[in-house]
Amino acid sequence: MPGASPFAKKRNSWFLLALAAILFAVLACETPVKRPKSGEEKGYGVTRGAFRGRWWNHFERGVSYADGRYWKEAEADLRDALGQRSEDQRRARTYGMHFVDYFPHRELGIVLFYEGRYEEAVRELETSLKQEKSARAEYYLDLTRRSLIQQDKADLRPPEIDLWAPLPGLFTNAFAVSVAGVARDDTYVKSVTVNGVPIRVDLAAPQVPFVMNVPLKPGENVVRVEATDLSEKRTVAERHLWADWQGPLLSIDEPEEGKALAGRGVRLRGYAYDDSGLQEILVNGQQILKEPAQEAALDYLIPAGGGLDTVVIQATDRVGNRTTAEIRLFGGHTYLQRFFLASLDSISLALLGNVSAEQDSIPPSIELKNCTGDQTTYLEQVYLEGVARDEGGVGFLAVNGQSVLRRAGKNVYFSYLAKLDAGGNVFTIEARDLAGNRTEKRVNFNRKLNRVHEVSSRLSVALLPLERKGVPGLAADAVEEALLTELVGGRRFQMVERRRLEEILREQKLGGSLLADPNAAIRIGKMLAANCILVGSVLEKEGSLEIYLRVVDTETSLILTAVDVYGEDLSQEMVRLLCRGLMIKLLDELPLVEGLVVTVRGNQGIVDLGREKHVKKGMRVIVFEEGEPVRHPLTGMVLGSDVVEMGRGLIQVVHEHMSDVELLGKEAPDRVKPMHKVITQ
Numbered sequence: 001m002p003g004a005s006p007f008a009k010k011r012n013s014w015f016l017l018a019l020a021a022i023l024f025a026v027l028a029c030e031t032p033v034k035r036p037k038s039g040e041e042k043g044y045g046v047t048r049g050a051f052r053g054r055w056w057n058h059f060e061r062g063v064s065y066a067d068g069r070y071w072k073e074a075e076a077d078l079r080d081a082l083g084q085r086s087e088d089q090r091r092a093r094t095y096g097m098h099f100v101d102y103f104p105h106r107e108l109g110i111v112l113f114y115e116g117r118y119e120e121a122v123r124e125l126e127t128s129l130k131q132e133k134s135a136r137a138e139y140y141l142d143l144t145r146r147s148l149i150q151q152d153k154a155d156l157r158p159p160e161i162d163l164w165a166p167l168p169g170l171f172t173n174a175f176a177v178s179v180a181g182v183a184r185d186d187t188y189v190k191s192v193t194v195n196g197v198p199i200r201v202d203l204a205a206p207q208v209p210f211v212m213n214v215p216l217k218p219g220e221n222v223v224r225v226e227a228t229d230l231s232e233k234r235t236v237a238e239r240h241l242w243a244d245w246q247g248p249l250l251s252i253d254e255p256e257e258g259k260a261l262a263g264r265g266v267r268l269r270g271y272a273y274d275d276s277g278l279q280e281i282l283v284n285g286q287q288i289l290k291e292p293a294q295e296a297a298l299d300y301l302i303p304a305g306g307g308l309d310t311v312v313i314q315a316t317d318r319v320g321n322r323t324t325a326e327i328r329l330f331g332g333h334t335y336l337q338r339f340f341l342a343s344l345d346s347i348s349l350a351l352l353g354n355v356s357a358e359q360d361s362i363p364p365s366i367e368l369k370n371c372t373g374d375q376t377t378y379l380e381q382v383y384l385e386g387v388a389r390d391e392g393g394v395g396f397l398a399v400n401g402q403s404v405l406r407r408a409g410k411n412v413y414f415s416y417l418a419k420l421d422a423g424g425n426v427f428t429i430e431a432r433d434l435a436g437n438r439t440e441k442r443v444n445f446n447r448k449l450n451r452v453h454e455v456s457s458r459l460s461v462a463l464l465p466l467e468r469k470g471v472p473g474l475a476a477d478a479v480e481e482a483l484l485t486e487l488v489g490g491r492r493f494q495m496v497e498r499r500r501l502e503e504i505l506r507e508q509k510l511g512g513s514l515l516a517d518p519n520a521a522i523r524i525g526k527m528l529a530a531n532c533i534l535v536g537s538v539l540e541k542e543g544s545l546e547i548y549l550r551v552v553d554t555e556t557s558l559i560l561t562a563v564d565v566y567g568e569d570l571s572q573e574m575v576r577l578l579c580r581g582l583m584i585k586l587l588d589e590l591p592l593v594e595g596l597v598v599t600v601r602g603n604q605g606i607v608d609l610g611r612e613k614h615v616k617k618g619m620r621v622i623v624f625e626e627g628e629p630v631r632h633p634l635t636g637m638v639l640g641s642d643v644v645e646m647g648r649g650l651i652q653v654v655h656e657h658m659s660d661v662e663l664l665g666k667e668a669p670d671r672v673k674p675m676h677k678v679i680t681q
Contacts, residue, residue, distance in 0.1 A: 044068025
């Protein structure tokens with residue numbers, strides 16, 4: 001410019017340089033790198049808004065470059081993001097009320113993995129997990145470590161399994177057994193399964209301890225533990241054990257019910273049998289079994305003594321099941337017996353004693369102890385005891401189709417330990433005599449859950465629509481339905497009906513994007529009268545799916561826990577498995593556990609539930625005590641007891657083996673006492 005001063009020329013030069021820089025930035029944002037994909041043109045290295053050089057701009061563009069496999073460009077942007085903000089964080093605030101899931105260390109580690117720079121990738125992924133746990137970082141750290149192991153040929157041996165429980169050859173009358181141990185590897189254990197059910201292993205580790213309750217079936221059971229390392233080397237350990245829920249069988253031929261006492265006493269004849277082995281046989285308190293055995297003949301003279309009018313035989317097997325036979329005796333025939341026998345001539349008496357099987361048309365009788373046809377109970381299990389009788393001999397006896405008889409006998413005493421599910425439990429006892437006459441008796445135990453164990457006492461939870469991120473697809477659409485199915489089936493929470501949620505969302509004119517606002521989500525939760533809301537997101541990309549959930553208390557706004565899953569498969573089966581994985585994590589993070597009140601001072605208490613039980617600050621508990629025993633009006637059998645709720649509490653501080661609890665409500669401090677029971681809500 002003619003006549004312009006040197007200062008003005010310099011200022012114009014700076015202006016032109018600044019303008020060029022701005023144009024370059026705009027062009028970089030508006031002209032993304034493109035790479036053909038499936039016949040279409042897709043842009044990579046882009047941001048949703050103007051690129052302003054902030055940490056979130058670099059992170060977003062770096063992830064976009066990585067999606068297109070432009071590793072160098074992605075690395076540069078991610079390192080620029082780290083230069084401005086160095087910690088991985090979910091819901092990192094950008095500006096105003098805008099948040100982003102910010103994982104530069106994780107995404108840089110993934111880029112380095114694909115570049116083959118495994119040691120650098122491990123450092124970045126480990127840093128990410130120290131700062132903010134995520135399933136995607138765990139997934140890629142396992143992949144990276146596996147690649148390093150293969151590169152260095154470091155995996156020399158398959159895993160080892162140290163199985164502590166159950167003991168080999170265990171006999172038990174329990175319905176489930178605890179399987180415990182540890183799997184170790186010279187590199188990393190990737191997975192452990194117990195009878196095909198996976199132990200939760202978020203990240204492969206040199207050793208993985210495990211504890212799992214395994215249900216048993218009658219007879220022989222095989223517990224199979226399988227451990228796999230990152231190189232897919234496998235080891236299997238097995239334990240064989242036996243579950244015995246049937247008490248010993250007592251077949252008594254003599255004495256007969258009502259037999260007359262004469263001479264020196266009463267002769268006991270019959271046999272006892274048990275699959276797991278007889279441990280003791282008591283006759284009126286006197287041990288007659290010389291040594292443990294599966295079968296024992298009974299031939300014992302019961303001496304006559306003062307007041308002997310009943311013979312009680314108790315047989316116990318090696319696991320503690322017990323069968324009792326109680327036979328009432330008399331000093332002679334009753335009046336009716338004497339009258340009946342005197343009215344018969346000698347021919348009739350002879351015929352009575354020689355009735356053949358072909359002439360027998362009378363079915364066996366079945367008598368059950370302390371049982372009626374239909375009864376309600378609070379017990380988790382019940383002991384069925386009874387006797388099947390037939391003069392010609394009982395030849396078949398079964399409980400729910402399972403035969404319990406070894407050989408025929410006139411008076412067969414049996415017992416059977418049965419597990420009760422919630423609701424109706426029907427047991428059918430069937431007997432046939434040697435002539436083929438059949439009879440059966442049915443009994444129904446209607447098991448009621450104590451109020452504190454019912455689903456209606458659990459936390460009321462609403463699953464809100466998940467925020468959709470990434471590329472909209474069919475997999476993301478299927479997530480909410482699959483997740484709701486798992487949540488309802490898991491029976492850990494009292495789930496709010498989907499219909500009610502949809503009605504309120506329509507009334508409030510709220511969609512998934514608006515529910516990303518925590519305040520709006522909590523407001524909807526309160527309108528649904530839900531204790532907690534499940535909020536989160538589904539991120540679907542080309543070939544991968546990430547689901548993230550938070551459990552938020554609607555009253556305190558406290559995030560109780562957060563869980564996520566990640567997989568690189570968009571099939572329906574993978575969606576189902578990922579949602580099941582989320583449910584497993586939720587059950588582990590918010591467990592249903594019971595304990596005791598230790599101390600109470602005012603509205604503050606201490607319970608014996610701590611970090612070892614996975615309880616967390618903000619979890620709610622119900623305090624209760626056992627009610628009076630409930631007895632059957634006819635049999636007098638104890639049917640269990642209901643519970644009385646004494647109050648509720650909120651966990652404030654969690655220690656290793658205990659927690660500080662605030663008692664809620666005006667009456668709770670006066671009602672709650674030490675030794676009352678507690679259960680997490």
